[in-house]
Amino acid sequence: AQTVTQSQPEMSVQEAETVTLSCTYDTSESNYYLFWYKQPPSRQMILVIRQEAYKQQNATENRFSVNFQKAAKSFSLKISDSQLGDTAMYFCAFMKQVRDDKIIFGKGTRLHILP
């Protein structure tokens, strides 16, 4: 069975700083997807970034980038130039590379961006 572990329940950083959220996972699959989702106070789930396991290049989306270490089964999210609007719950998630398969979420990291 697949598991996703986020070891940081809560973090706080000053606005404009860079913050890294950690995530490790366990799987015996060789092909899979990893995601970071953001859940702001509205509770709408928003996809932040996606990484295909077969790609060695780390995914980036504007201020968001990941450090994907497949051998170590690590998938951290870096937020650069953090903004107040980045305050949210962040979930690391795993999905097998099978169409219509389920997503497995970590417990989440609550991120506070301080003014």
Added chain:
Amino acid sequence: GAVVSQHPSWVICKSGTSVKIECRSLDFQATTMFWYRQFPKQSLMLMATSNEGSKATYEQGVEKDKFLINHASLTLSTLTVTSAHPEDSSFYICSASERQGARPPQYFGPGTRLTVL
């Protein structure tokens, strides 16, 4: 991007009554829809996976007679909480994957807050 809606966005009901929550994919066809439950300050827990025209697959520990799921069309799935009790109070989120989509992710609805008195 693709849009998934849920109705109602919040509902309050008395203990013992049944509540139906709708999940619709507005601009795409979804062969598969997922239902999650989220308690305050916790993660999303998958309850069941529903495929259009077939019975839902429930996760271990989820009572299928209590949480009835129907996926009658490619754009609509419903979750009915039968004989609701206060412990069923939670935030329910659905998601949908595109029929022809060869890539993830699932698209998430905005959620439904259920409060059982």
